[in-house]
Amino acid sequence: MSKDAIGSVMVVGGGIAGIQASLDLADAGFLVHLVESKSAIGGVMAQLDKTFPTNDCSMCIISPKLVEAGRHLNIDLHTMTEIESVSGTAGNFQVRLLEHPRFIDLEKCTACGECAKVCPVELPNIFDENLGNRKAAYQLYPQGMPSAYAVEKADTAPCRLACPAGLNVQGYVQMVKAGKYKEALEIIMEDLPLPGVLGRICPHGCEDACRRCEIDEPVAIRDLKRLAADQFNARGIEIKCLPPRDEKVAIVGSGPAGLSAAYHLARKGVKSTIYEALPAAGGMLRVGIPAHRLPREILDQEIEVITNLGVEIKTNTPLGPDLTVDDFFDQGYKAVYLALGAHKGIELGIPGEKSAGVRQGVAYLQEVNLTGRAETGKKVAIIGGGNVAIDVARSALRLGAGEVNIIYRRTRAEMPAWEEEIHAAESEGAKIMYLAAPQEVLSRDGQVVGLRCIRMELGEPDSSGRRRPIPIPGSEYEIEIDQLIPAIGQRPDLSTIEDITGLEFSRWGTMEVDAITYATGREGVFAGGDLQTGPWVAIGAIAAGREAAESIVRYLDGRDMAAGREPVKKENPVYRPIPKDEPKRARAKMPELAVSERKGNFKEVELGYDEAPGRAEASRCINCGYCCECFQCVGACLAEAVQHGMKPKAKTVEVGAIIMAPGFIPFDPSPHAPYSYTGYPNVLTSLEFERLLSASGPFRGHLVRPSDHAEPKKIAWLQCVGSRDINRCDNGYCSSVCCMYAAKQAVIAKEHSNKPLDTAIFYMDLRTYGKDFDRYVRRAEQEHDVRFIRARVHTVEPAQDNRLRLRYVLESGALIEETFDIVVLSVGLAAIDQTVNLAEKLGIDLNAHRFARTLDLAPVATSREGIYVCGAFQGPKDIPQSVMEASAAAAEASMNLADARWSLTRTRELPPEKDFSQEKPRVAVFVCNCGINIGGVADVPAVRDYAATLPQVVHVEDNLFSCSQDTQDRMKEVIDEKKINRVVVASCSPRTHEPLFQETIREAGLNKYLFEMANIRDQNTWVHMSDPVQATEKAKDLVRMAVAKSVHLEPLHEVLLEVKRAALVIGGGAAGMEAALGIARQGFKAFLVEKSGELGGMARKIHTTWQGENVQSYLNDLIVKLEHHPNVRVFLNTEAAATTGSIGSFTTKLVSRGETDSSTVIEHGVTILATGGREYKPNEYFYGQHPGVMTHLEFDEATVRGDGRIQTAATAVFIQCVGSRNSERPYCSRVCCTHSLKSALALKKMNPEINVFILYRDIRSYGFREELYIQAREKGVLFVRYDPESPPKVELETQDRLALTVTDHILGLLLDMNPDLLILASAVLPNENKKLFELFKVPVNADGFLVEAHAKLRPVDFASEGIFMAGLAHYPKSIDETIAQARAAVSRAATILSQEGIRAGGVVADVVYPDRCAACLACVRSCPYGVPYIKDSRAFIQPSECHGCGVCAAECPRKVITLQHFTDDQINAKIHAMIEKEA
């Protein structure tokens, strides 16, 4: 590797694998960029309830890791971030990252949750696998890191996009849903001054765009706007305006365009005067729309909203010779906005149109709307099909017309009027003649008496896309009428403006303006509304008015009017997917005035929603954009952390290596009908069940059926859903973990159940191949009565009462039917599409199953140099295997960067600590309001003042947020100014915030242990919200207790103990050699000690890996590398004879056998035990008595040798589990099934005619090894299952002829065979090293395997610090797993060897009164880690080894030992302070 390698590593994926890799690397001197696509790290493990096989609470064990990774100085968390591209080469990559906006500032967010509280948008909780809900402002889960909220947002919702004014529809609909009508109006009135008006008459293009249509009908958006305006008077909304300016603007026309321009100008501080030709303001809203649709008082009130802002409206003041545009400028107006509208009706152009009784629709409506009446005939014909025609018809009916005929030349389908309007007109008595057109007005004495019409038919579509009406010759007919009202369209009346220089007009008689700025050709003159567009919708005119206002202000400022206003259109907008299980719900019906009550009046017909149905209607919105941008959270967040304007951020990071740990996705069973997953709430995936069991899950750990929350009596698990299945899906592999998690879930479910619970697991092969897994299953079966049923269930059938019926066939052939309350689908682990895409982008090879392809002999390396892989992206696996590989990947990634170690890491520069030892305690108390989280419940000033009365307290204050940067700075000032030597913060939880405050006081020169916290939020105001008095009292008590302890606090100092930068590796097999070479490559010394005279161990006997890679050449290569590496020293024929010391500094005496024994004393910082295992030599099946009977390893050896027994065999039989899974060795030897499959295939390849039988109990070809099983069946290998109760019987039929009998369970027959070869899959045993293990004080389990510190998260560590393990000594494993574990040990060791020293001290036990020690051994016996020992007749505790639990301190009868920071004085001080309440 080049010298300029970069000392940082990127880890992609924040699950447990990614976290482990990051921690190892950061602890070993590398800067880590941990990239996670979600808003918090934790991955799937954080979702799990318990972990197998120890039933540990998953959150309990991962949570400390989350905190550690989240707070690590050298781990940069990049959440909500994706990788765009990677360039460069190993050692020097440039990674382009895209960080999606969180919309919440991580620096400011205190995770108080106020944003979520006010957020109206409910979304399925993805962390709970959609079983519960959360808000669009959310925290992934409470323990998540970073501990901050995020806002989920997609592209702008289609309703908003469809609105000409871009109204935030989703926002106000959500506010209506929440009953927050004022807030709804505030959102609407950002863009629109006339909510009640538009809530009645808007043609609601938004509803056409509504994606609810894909489920049932669109949300009644317009009616909801009206509901808001009905419930809260728009005049009561405070409109925020900029300070007034001097310039004035003239507006011509008081229709929606003019009003909107005036409104938006006023908000920008510009005063305007509106000139209106008619006697009343409102334009078409007033004179075009009858009062039964838009009551006058609504219009008047909402115009008042505008005039209340100082806008003046001059009615009866038309443009004309006395008032020209020039006059406005002369009068000092700086700009003019023309919004004259389109009030001139279009004539029919037929003979007789000038007859009396013929009147334009717009003119008719104008009179009706201004005066309340108009001359109306008895038989009225109306020409046209738009809303004007309908308005005329409905008005005429109200004014006494006997017969109203609407004549329209196309059919109803083409009619532009709204359907509900047409329907209303009809119900009120109007008739519509379709496919008819007027030809001539018939008159008598100049008075209309009839109309000649002609029938039409529809021809080809015209330019509007509608079919063109064509007259049918000869179809003329006449009707009798006394009034004709044409309503076929309007256009602007240009007479007063057509001669103005600079103004231009289109050939349709409309005004030409700039499409973006609405500026005309004359400077300072702008135009919009119907004048510009021709007759169009009010909302369009309102939008135009707003845009003109923006232009006018820019014009007044002399700024570029167009800059930044180009409309942005997103090509493929991303929305929330339509929820699959959203039930159909009918759109709320608008209540209407009875038809009988409509005659002779203009009372409003549509009556508006009542609150309850209206809010229910609003709840039909599916929140396409997730967040509705109602901005309630902005107001609720006192920390000012919410920032809706955040944009995606691109950044480039330079790293030396990349580790891919993006994990997996649970198989989605929803497309597969036989599982009845979709639509049946009681069919759950295993991950859903995990959430259901979880105490923090949707049902708080109560085991209930989702359908009715009743406690289940029977639960079934179906194994291999989405695994080992090439029929329903392409996942032919085994998912490796499902058998165990199903067993675990069954056991835990029983524990959760108050009543007897029946649990049944339906499986094909029980694959519980890991350490202590078989024991777990046996307990599940025998102690918990979990039923394990070997049967594949084909179909889950819904039964009565939401129960589920399963039919299955036992091996005996019996067909059984059972009904269950819950069916859990044990879904497999599948590849994530995005990860696959990313891998392809990065040039990483994938295997046939779309997981990262790796070699057995390089188990964490991808096909691209410098990029490594760990966790489930490499293949389905459990947590310990993921953690091992994570450490292995960390070792591999850093190996080539060893020269750059510590080159990019950060350290904190700290001032020297002040010495207060001679001073009395001076305590400062900071009480946090946490926005309103504490202060909104408890009386914080009272708590603060109370604190001031406590002894030794010399300073108190309260803060809005104690964790904010300004408070941190303030604390440091106070400490300095008032010579503070103890600090108490009363706020949230020490679990999350103690380290922050400790850092702060340390930066101010105080020892970090001179700090104490009172948890008055999480454990007080959050749980006593309804009781402010008690919460205040409790806060005072907690503060008093904290102060009492603080007075007793002592500074504690950690000391740096020297580290010997060398590792002792014991065992010269593959694991030991890998470990030694890895240590050497990391730049440290390795002493490799092998008992025998040769390196290689068990691997010497293995020829190929399961994927067929050559093990021997690998071994030889490894040995050569070891022997040539300057950092390695190999000791053959050597054993460790004595060892002393502790983490970082051990001394071990090695004794080498030779002609004369020689001893060497070495010093090393860590020890790695890789003492290996061996093959069990069977007593069974004539082993050793017949030449055809051999073990796996002997078979391999014979095969390689070309042994005749192998080549001539006609029948070969493998017997599995020889010496394993029995009472003597109740564990699975893990490797044997794979080995038998591989060997069987090899035999078949050598001789396709050979009969090969595998006699097995469960075929455990986990992961991709399943490929071998599939191949073996394809090649004709015969599999016969046997029960341990009736194992195969082998006899010697003749001297050299074996006879084997086994019962075939499926056929129910005894099978006889005469194997020429009988290959025994014999157990893997650990090498016996009792003395060695005692020497190093490491524990072994009942089977003789070494016991790790924690089965899940510390699989290569021992509980005693500084000692690690790898290989078969830990548990049977394949060579790829051995290599991974050995490299993991290297990584773990490197976190120690790379340190400048081991920090010891802090919260550890200390023998404070050694003179009083009676050497009673209480401490020695009680310590769970065996740390204390007796030295010079006194207890001695090595601080670097102490874990800090304090058991010894409590046990010590003479109180010689104490636990620092939790001394008896300190604990008792707290207890006494609690008692001293009244004192």
Add this chain to the structure above:
Amino acid sequence: MNKSFEPEILSICCKYCAYAAADLAGSMRLSYPANIRIIQVPCTGRVDVIHLLNAVQGGIDGVYVAGCLEGECHFVSGNLKAKSRVNRVKQILEEVGLEPERVEMYNLSSAMGSRFAEIAAEMTEKIRQLGPSPLKLKLRKSA
């Protein structure tokens, strides 16, 4: 029994499970009686007989130690040690004529926020039934 009696209860919680569960109860905004005062210790194995006796002697009406689930102690077996000490204290209380139920041991995992709230409610109710600690009454009288 005195209806207005509000028990004073001390809860000694281990850092990894019970204390974290108490925080989680907060995150989940569960509600439980405000009678509990929590002291955090690294492991319930740190809790000494003398701490419990001090609390009782000082007139605290109820004391409970809350640690990890049995078999899941972060420090292997500290919670089992705590259990036996709690039992020892119960014996002592019985010997001196106090109700042993005033001192209890509970086990829960860090994910069991709602269980924490339940325990707080259970313990409060139990002590309410038992009434004020006789020692407290005595101390008050003598004061």
